[in-house]
Amino acid sequence: MIEPVDRPRPESQGDFARPPSLYVYGDVLEEIRFSGRWRRDALAGGLLVGRHYRDPDGGEHYAVAEGFVGGAHCDDLTDFTRTLRSGWNAAKDDRERHFPEGEIVGWYVAPGDPEVKPDRAALVLHNTFFNHPWQLGLWVGAEARPITVRPDGDTLDEGLVAVLDRAGARPAKAPR
Secondary structure, three states, X not given: XXXXXXXOOOOOOOOOOOOOOEEEEHHXXXXXXXXXXXXXXXXXXXXXXXXXXXOOOOOOEEEEXXXXXXXXXXOOHHHHHHHHHHHHHHHHHHHHHHOOOOEEEEEEEEEOOOOOOOOHHHHHHHHXXXXXXXXEEEEOOOOOOOEEEEEEOOEEEEEEEEEEOOOOOOOOOOOO
């Protein structure tokens, strides 16, 4: 397992009941959201790239998504899982080429249909490729606030996402 660096959590906008597990840059989130809107009959999916850290105050792991690779439009989550299975090495090569210092911190999905929600297929996807406890899924609905998803036994645990400004000085405005 890749050992995390101890680092205080980034400053972000929002009042969270519990600290977010994922911080994502606003421009990355907007590109993912755009990709999901591009085809209403499909869902966009790919790999989140960034770094994971450990909060020195609480010892909890969190990730910062700095970009993404391996994007594809698929019919559903099962199709996306098959696409990752066949294209995993190409996506890893893209990560090494575009984000040489980054690591795969999870996956993302942006369904074109706002009625599509995380389900059992998300558990299969996550458990197939993402075995580190700090890796998670990012679910980006067309107009909804993005959420994280990760397995919790046989169900999915959903969490909030903190949105960061690329300049790092101010948090970006998150969609509600």
